[in-house]
Amino acid sequence: MKSKLxxxxxxxxxxxxxxxxxxxxxxxxxxxxxxxxxxxxVNQLQKIDSQNVEPTNQVTKQENVFREDKVEKxxxxxxxxxxxxxxxxxxxxxxxxxxx
Amino acid sequence: xxxDASISELARGLRKRDFSSADLIxxxxxxxxxxxxxxxxxxxxxxxxxxxxNAREKDQQLNKSTSPxxxxxxxxxxxxxxKGIKTTAASKVLETYTPQYSATVYQKLxxxxxxxxxxxxxxxxxxxxxxxxxxxxPVKNPWDITRxxxxxxxxxxxxxxxxxxxxxxxxDTGGSIRNPAAWCNITGLKVTYGRVSRYGxxxxxxxxxxxxxxxxxxxxxxLILQMVAGKDPRDxxxxxxxxxxxxxxxxxxxxxxxxxxxxxxxxxxxxxxxxQSLLEAIKLFEKLGYKIKDISMSMISYGIPVYYLIAPSExxxxxxxxxxxxxxxxxANFTRETMRRIMIGTYALSAGYYDAYYKKAQQVRTLFIKExxxxxxxxxxxxxxxxxxxxTKIGETTNDPIKNWLxxxxxxxxxxxxxxxxxxxxxxxxxxLPIGLQIVGKMFSESLIFQIGHAYxxxxxxxxxRPNIIK
Numbered sequence: 001m002k003s004k005l006x007x008x009x010x011x012x013x014x015x016x017x018x019x020x021x022x023x024x025x026x027x028x029x030x031x032x033x034x035x036x037x038x039x040x041x042v043n044q045l046q047k048i049d050s051q052n053v054e055p056t057n058q059v060t061k062q063e064n065v066f067r068e069d070k071v072e073k074x075x076x077x078x079x080x081x082x083x084x085x086x087x088x089x090x091x092x093x094x095x096x097x098x099x100x
Numbered sequence: 101x102x103x104d105a106s107i108s109e110l111a112r113g114l115r116k117r118d119f120s121s122a123d124l125i126x127x128x129x130x131x132x133x134x135x136x137x138x139x140x141x142x143x144x145x146x147x148x149x150x151x152x153x154n155a156r157e158k159d160q161q162l163n164k165s166t167s168p169x170x171x172x173x174x175x176x177x178x179x180x181x182x183k184g185i186k187t188t189a190a191s192k193v194l195e196t197y198t199p200q201y202s203a204t205v206y207q208k209l210x211x212x213x214x215x216x217x218x219x220x221x222x223x224x225x226x227x228x229x230x231x232x233x234x235x236x237x238p239v240k241n242p243w244d245i246t247r248x249x250x251x252x253x254x255x256x257x258x259x260x261x262x263x264x265x266x267x268x269x270x271x272d273t274g275g276s277i278r279n280p281a282a283w284c285n286i287t288g289l290k291v292t293y294g295r296v297s298r299y300g301x302x303x304x305x306x307x308x309x310x311x312x313x314x315x316x317x318x319x320x321x322x323l324i325l326q327m328v329a330g331k332d333p334r335d336x337x338x339x340x341x342x343x344x345x346x347x348x349x350x351x352x353x354x355x356x357x358x359x360x361x362x363x364x365x366x367x368x369x370x371x372x373x374x375x376q377s378l379l380e381a382i383k384l385f386e387k388l389g390y391k392i393k394d395i396s397m398s399m400i401s402y403g404i405p406v407y408y409l410i411a412p413s414e415x416x417x418x419x420x421x422x423x424x425x426x427x428x429x430x431x432a433n434f435t436r437e438t439m440r441r442i443m444i445g446t447y448a449l450s451a452g453y454y455d456a457y458y459k460k461a462q463q464v465r466t467l468f469i470k471e472x473x474x475x476x477x478x479x480x481x482x483x484x485x486x487x488x489x490x491x492t493k494i495g496e497t498t499n500d501p502i503k504n505w506l507x508x509x510x511x512x513x514x515x516x517x518x519x520x521x522x523x524x525x526x527x528x529x530x531x532x533l534p535i536g537l538q539i540v541g542k543m544f545s546e547s548l549i550f551q552i553g554h555a556y557x558x559x560x561x562x563x564x565x566r567p568n569i570i571k
Contacts, residue, residue: 012443019416019446020423021439022432034440034501035447041502042405042444045460048467055462056469058307058337059518059543060294065336079200083427094425 005039007032102127103173103263104566107320108347110266111168114159121155121162121171121215124266128173128217132264135569139240139249141258142218143178144186154215161213168323168347170213175259175268177252178219179226179302182206185216189302190234191224192433193422203300204335205269205311205328212327217265220255225419225438226273226304228252229507230497231280233437238494241283242567243533247491250280256314257284262570267315267324271301273308274407275486275511278523281314282486282536285525285565287553288314289321290511292543293518294339296325297332305414306337308407308515317563318524318553322346325546344547354551355389359539360479362397365510371489377527377535378485381556385483388555393479399471400513402464407512408505409448409461416445440501465516472517476542481549484510486523486536514540522549525562534562 012028012035023031077090086093102124105113113119129148136142151173158171181187181199188194206216223233231239231254239254241247242261249258253270257280260268270277272290281288289312296311303309313324329343361382366375382392419442424430434442448457475482487507497504514521519540526537541549557563 015443015447015450018450019442020420020431021434021442022430023439027436027439030436031440031443034436035443037502038408038440038444039447041505042409042448042457042461044405045402045409045464046456048402048464050460050463050467053463053466055459056465056516057462059469059516060337060339062294062337062339067333075200080426082200083197084425086425092426 005043006036007039101263101570103266106317107168107172107266107315107323110172114162114171121158122152124171124173125151125155125215125217128264131262131570132218135262136264138245138569139242139258139262140237141220141239141255141262141264142175143188143190143221143236143255144219146185146217151215151217158213158215167212167327169209169327171215172267173215173217173265174209175218175220175256175265176206176216177222177256177268177270179222179271180206180269181300181302182216182219185219187219189225190222190236191438192235192429193424193431194428195235197428201300204297204332206300208328209269218259220253220259220268222255223252224435225302225415226252226271226276227415227438227441229275229279229504230492231255232494232498233435235435240494241491242569243285244491244531245569247493247533248283250283250491252276253314254280257281257286257288260284260286260314260316261567267313267320270312270314272310272312272515273304274411274515275508277312277314278486278511278521278536278538279507281523283491283534285534285563285567286314286316287318287321287522287524287563288312289325289546290514290521291325291329291546292339292520294337295329295520295544295546297335297338299332299334303418305411306418307414308411310515318522318550318557319347319350321522322350322550341544346547346550349547350550350554352551354548354555356391357480357548357552358391358393359385360393360395360475360482362400362475362482362484363394364397364400365484369488370485373529374485374488374490374535378483378537381526381537382483384556384559388559390552395475395478397471397475399468403513404505404509406461406464406468406516407508408444409457410465410516412441412445413448413458414445416442416449437501468513469517472519481552482540484538484540486510486538490529490533490535510538518543520546520549522553524553524557527562528565
């Protein structure tokens with residue numbers, strides 16, 4: 001008998017906070033079901049014996065791909081700022097992080 | 101129609117002055133104007149007058165040393181940044197984004213003389229198998245416009261199928277080139293991981309993403325790959341392995357090569373007509389002199405959980421950069437499907453769950469690599485269906501995310517392992533819906549899989565059939 005893993009609304013809210021996703025209460029309820037179903041699917045992996053198996057992170061067989069520490073041409077300040085709606089004196093304007 | 105011809109036929113025709121690049125561009129825009137409002141393949145169409153002017157310049161410059169792609173029109177999945185041309189990844193988040201730099205693959209194609217005519221619709225960020233997870237309306241299948249074109253590179257596949265361009269560049273993370281190629285009756289290649297630079301490709305899952313050609317024939321894909329493969333200092337994962345001259349060896353005889361057929365894939369979940377087409381293809385390969393070997397790959401059924409843990413984890417990290425501050429709009433604009441993937445990934449990587457989910461999946465990934473190693477030692481290549489079912493109806497899977505994910509069952513294991521796979525047409529259902537097969541090889545075996553795929557296309561006509569919508 002498979003026990004169905006159910007996420008709580010609190011857990012879903014926590015994940016949304018970690019993921020920096022602004023979601024409404026209504027969406028949280030819908031996502032609770034969606035994510036619980038997905039976890040059921042991916043939990044199948046627990047059936048596999050992977051003791052002492054090394055994880056694989058990438059398949060290039062390359063390591064430490066470096067370049068010379070030389071300054072190369074990049075974007076101009078104007079190009080870098082071209083997509084921002086809130087700018088000020090050549091800076092990106094962001095929400096306040098520090099309080100007075 | 102001029103664009104019914106393959107790239108090598110077009111290249112010959114241009115050099116013989118049977119027609120001009122301007123003629124090709126005119127035909128593209130005629131097809132785009134007539135058919136794009138119906139199939140919705142392209143999000144952005146480049147300026148027609150500029151493209152014509154460019155084509156006339158290309159006609160002037162054409163000579164013995166210009167590449168086969170010189171003067172040839174193409175489209176790019178809208179996941180590739182193109183300097184000065186809107187790039188959206190089919191998401192509202194990037195609706196206002198105009199890139200200030202270009203993807204390596206785009207630059208290489210421009211340097212080869214090819215002409216961009218459009219940026220193609222797709223599942224946003226690569227998240228999907230039907231090109232319905234887009235903020236720009238679904239891509240309709242040119243073979244039946246009540247059905248989906250496949251995904252996530254549905255727009256490119258639909259555009260090539262309806263002769264809006266001669267070729268395109270797609271992106272394959274778990275089947276996103278192969279699925280729409282199969283569902284739109286074209287040819288598409290998931291390259292070996294690292295074969296083509298990912299610089300400028302909007303990332304989905306960085307250890308799975310591949311940049312690959314899509315066109316009407318295997319030979320076309322070989323010509324395109326020639327121009328875009330190779331090491332790029334801007335992509336640290338790109339491979340230093342030499343790029344063979346694929347076109348030179350593509351017609352070499354490869355008889356006696358062993359084609360392995362994993363038996364587990366031909367079970368009750370495989371649509372009967374798809375199974376039938378694959379069995380007929382096997383007979384044709386035998387006739388062509390290949391040896392067929394039935395093998396077992398029992399891990400394949402775990403492909404979906406492995407993929408749908410690692411890919412969402414990587415995407416949760418890659419999509420963290422979209423903050424709406426430096427460019428684009430805010431994170432509330434992600435679709436629900438994209439939010440699902442970001443959140444599953446975030447959960448799998450979070451404290452307390454990392455070992456049981458992400459790490460576990462990466463361990464099973466190692467077991468997949470071993471299983472493919474074993475299969476590709478006993479055999480030279482593997483033959484598999486591309487999808488378990490024919491193209492779904494529009495809306496059929498949008499309320500059932502898991503059903504949508506299961507479409508990927510045959511295409512999600514190659515990316516975690518890194519092996520290349522060529523998808524090509526091998527038949528049709530009784531209702532004229534395309535069916536594709538895939539030829540999977542060892543890493544960097546593109547030359548061999550091109551040879552086998554090309555031999556199949558020389559002996560079959562499936563890839564020549566045209567959708568009624570262009571008649």
